[in-house]
Amino acid sequence: MIEDQFVTFQRFNDKAAALALGDMLKQHHIEYLLEDVSANFDVTFANNEIDKDFRIKLKPSNFDNANQLLQEIAAQDLNSVDSSHYLFNFTDDELKEVFEKQDEWSALDFQLAQKLLNDRGVRIDLNEINSIRAQRIVELSKPEKSPILLVVIGYILVFLGGLLGILIGWYLRNQQKTLPNGEQIHIYSNKDRIHGERMMILGVIALLIYILVKFLSMR
Template sequence: MDYSVYKKYFEAEQAEALADLLKRHNIDCEVSQDRDSLDSLYGDNHFKTVYFVKLKPAFFEVANNLLLAESENEANQDDPDHYLHSFTDDELVEILAKPDEWNVLDYQRARKILESRGKKFDQRAIESLKSKRIQELAKPEEVLPVWIHVGYFFVVLGGVLGLFIGMHLYSSKKTLPDGRQMYTYKTDDRKHGMRIIILGLILFLVYTGIWISQLQ
């Protein structure tokens, strides 16, 4: 089974610390580094080196539960000056609803603060929030039409960028918090990606034939 991205960090120390914790609990993982590629073209403008902690998808939930358990004791040490105390109940509930956007400690603290305010969430409620969030994240992402046009434009010119965009549109996948992988973009956009790839291959053969004929 292939490894999938579990967490990403912009600091190597954070990635290594998580990897060490996972390995101490016999969860196989690996750390790699890369730079954002086409994500920056679609609006996620990070140009720094990214450090990925990767796991086998079957161990995502095990790792999630481990991180929750590890952060439990620290979350119990209430800090009245912690910035989460300034959050409204609705804002704290949003943290529980979107744990993928927050670190585990903030997630635990948000739950503790809500409990101190008389807003308790039992395991059934937590699982319901988690399920809704996964359904939301599983929805295909939108691609700006301009990038589809750019893909066609560059592939007609014989540019590698066009093929790269086509391959990204067609094959890009995202990993959900439960370890499942889904195609990133909706079916219509993936069809455009395949058309760009096919057009690029056809034009490559055509341009190659023209170039060879000119040499003769």
């Protein structure tokens, strides 16, 4: 991955929330991009906010700084958290899971989980937090379970016409995800990516054969 490439840091379905984060990053001299990847046309004409997709993108080298900034701001907001907040009903094990899967929770949730555990006498030191984060990166870096059904369908479509098989092959070969530290990795294993590459090659061949046959039949 190119270090200067901007990758998704957070996603919002509310543009105002995305702009608020952008302003905060700008104030702390963290370079960012705001990208609107919402559907260009809403067939329901309902202007559904769920379909909105605004993405704050950062350079991977700035992920740690941005996360640290969010944690500092969340720590300042702890005293204003109402006791009706759902985390107050979490067990110790559930609060520990917030730690283990920090990327799935907000910065405020993470800070509040730490405070609640401390209040209950459950201490988690900095070394343990860093160890948990490192293990989480290892877990998230593992390839997704092999999509056997998708592979089978892809090969079938390759020989039925080519184009859809090529698209499935491209997806298996190139689909990526962004880790909490900003690193981008391929979702599927090398074995599945090889299947995707083969689908793309066979699909192009099948498509060319189809076009050639169609052309010859018109003569």
